[in-house]
Amino acid sequence: MPSFYHETHTIFGTHKSKILQWIFSIDHKRIAILYIGVLFTLFFCAVGAALTMRAELFFPGQQLIQAQTYNQLFTFHGVTMIFLFIVPGIAAALGNFILPLMLGARDLSFPRLNLLSWWLYILGVVIALSSLVTGAGFADTGWTFYAPYSIRTDSHVLSTLIAAFILGLSSILTGLNFVVTIHRLRAPGMDFFKMPLFVWGLYATAWIQVLATPVIGITLILVILERTLGIGVFDPSKGGDPILFEHLFWIYSHPAVYLMILPGFGIISEVLPVFTRRTIFGYRSIAISSASIAGIGYLVWGHHMFTSGISDIARLIFSFLTFLVAIPTGVKIFDWLATLYKGSIVLATPMLWILGSIINFTVGGLTGLTLGALGPDIHLHDTYFVVAHFHYTILGGVVFMFIGGMHYWYPKITGAMYDEVKGRVAFGLVFVGFNMLWFPMFIAGFLGNPRRYFDYLPTFTIYHQLSGIGALLVALGLLLVLYTFYKGLKEGKEAGPNPWRGTTLEWHIPSPPPLENFSKIPYVDFDPYEYEDGEPLVQLDENFRRIR
Amino acid sequence: MEQEMAYDRQGKSYPVADFKDDYSGDKLGFWVFLLTEGMMFGVLFLLYGIYFYRHTAMFASSSADLNIWLGGTNTVLLLISTYTMGVATLMMRQGKVKLSATLVGLTIFIAIVFLGIKASEWGVDISHGIYPGSKLLDAKDTGEILFFGLYFVMTGLHGLHVIIGIALMSWVLLLMRSGGIRPEHTIVMKNTTLYWDFVHLIWIVLFPLLYMIGA
Secondary structure: OOOOOOOOOEOOEOOOOHHHHHHOEOOHHHHHHHHHHHHHHHHHHHHHHHHHHHHHOOOOOOOOOOHHHHHHHHHHHHHHHHHHHHHHHHHHHHHHHHHHHHHOOOOOOOHHHHHHHHHHHHHHHHHHHHHHHOOOOEOOOOOOOOOOHHHHOOOEHHHHHHHHHHHHHHHHHHHHHHHHHHHHOOOOOOOHHHOOHHHHHHHHHHHHHHHHHHHHHHHHHHHHHHHHOOOOOOOHHHOOOHHHHHHHHHHHHHHHHHHHHHHHHHHHHHHHHHHHOOOOOOHHHHHHHHHHHHHHHHHOHHHHOOOOOOOHHHHHHHHHHHHHHHHHHHHHHHHHHHHHOOOOOOOOHHHHHHHHHHHHHHHHHHHHHHHHOHHHHHHHOOEHHHHHHHHHHHHHHHHHHHHHHHHHHHHHHHOEOOOHHHHHHHHHHHHHHHHHHHHHHHHHHHOOOEOOOOOOOHHHHHHHHHHHHHHHHHHHHHHHHHHHHHHHHHHOOEOOOOOOOOOOHHHHOOOOOOOOOOOOOOOOOOOOOOEEOOEEOOOEOOOOOEOO | OOOOEEEOOOOOEEEOOOOOOOHHHHHHHHHHHHHHHHHHHHHHHHHHHHHHHHOHHHHHHHHHOOOHHHHHHHHHHHHHHHHHHHHHHHHHHOOOHHHHHHHHHHHHHHHHHHHHHHHHHHHHHHHOOOOOOOHHHHOOOHHHHHHHHHHHHHHHHHHHHHHHHHHHHHHHHHHHHHOOOEOOEOHHHHHHHHHHHHHHHHHHHHHHHHHHOOO
């Protein structure tokens, strides 16, 4: 059967040129692969920036780069990692590919809108990167663009702001597409509580994208107008209030944290049942906790502003609400642990990444509680403790989940298998390197090393040097992941439709899937994770009629 | 096209929804989009509310400088235009394509008049030296700077939406000619009408906030 690699439909009908067939394709699978390509290219650029910074920080004092270059590097690293990589990340790449397959749909609700999202994303990327080579250099504001500095600085903030706005638009359209797809295109019989948990994660994410992103969009436009026209809304010299900028920024950017993590949680909930060969524990509580994390995630933005001079009452309330988010997150973690309990665990590469991510994310989450408590936060605010905390959640958590998901669906996407041994070695390198990179930063931050400075006191040297070595290990491991995937593509053996013995609908169709996925749409009268004696319970025949 | 069916184990059949020509999906998608627009304007209303609370007197006196008659005329115009657009959709569904096209054309015309009046208002303000960042304005009280800052941003963003609305309605006219919109297939037109309704609703809130608090 010809797969979607062999045939496609584009927005202009059919094309002879292979390249045009790709960049104008409205097939969700091809668009997902386009995203994967660009996302990971940018990811490695941002890793490069991080390594440069780490090299500068290996010894105290200035060796390699100027202080201003350092400011621009961390802004580039932050903007690229957050806006260009991890926010669109899992949803646009894996979500785009897997969501329709899991629902039993032939495509997303709006395939052409999906292509538009990708083009907007590329436009955003180009504008963001163009500021590297034009004007007075890349923005030096950090990825948060705090006013009034972002209004005053001479660096090229304008194009970065415009880029972030366009990327936001792209993200809104993807979210809208997912919401409608999940509401409209579930296969007959699949009610909300028969959807796979990855879909639940994407659903919660999509609502955050739709409801929060417009807020940052208009806020960034206001900063743009502030820089170009001087409207005064965030400019204290004209009566404007920079604290309001922080409120508006974080009312998006805190939910955006959940926008990154929720699809990742979805991946965990997919991988765990498959590699423990049993049904997931507490399906409903995991599904509902995704929705409640998305909901509560809206109400906690103030914990980024404990030291900004907001009132004590507000600080107490935000601190309390921040603790509340830990409850649904804890529910998930315990559900996953209960799934592992007495499961026949298969330590394949995707499972290793997932287990690693649970460990890292737990460290990140618990230190998040430390920061959410008022007293400690006053001490730890803007130190390396914070940097370590969010790298534990986002890099150690989300990116680990993302890479785990990439391994898990690799056979489905490519139709080939990667080399298991290389995969495990790569995981080992990254996991050890990661903890070596970030754990010392907790201590350095606790002892008072501030973040975002290109220099530090000599007492902190040991922590930065440990970090530097860890960073090298992580980079090596990531390169090995890349090499493993490349090798798998070249000489990997054929995967077959269901190499992991998974139960969700995408494993019932050939790998790689044909154009429009399902020749016949199945009727879904089963739960997503039904195992019997470690084997998938449900079987469909070639017409997608259930035979068992 | 025949309705596709899925079959369960007993052989019972269930209709399958497809992504092509999914009327409810198209409608739902547009409502979700309007939700994002609402969030965006919501931020501006929020900012307005906060600064109004802090500079109530200055906001009222600055508002009195605006021409309430021109603003009022624009409000009435938008009300009429949303009516003509709504009736146009109704007529389309009843099969009166020509009448419908005329009404859409009329809506576009009113929208252009709206923009003309808006432009003349801005022109007067600017010729008096009142625009964001001008020396005259920056020398005034902070309440006044903020009011006019918000005034230009909010009416500007609304004006941008009017322009997009004109583009959308022109597209609707083109689709009517090419048969992309037919009496039995009106989803694009319906969504455009919804959009235009939204644009007029935003103005209904903007008008009292900007023009009437000083009256």
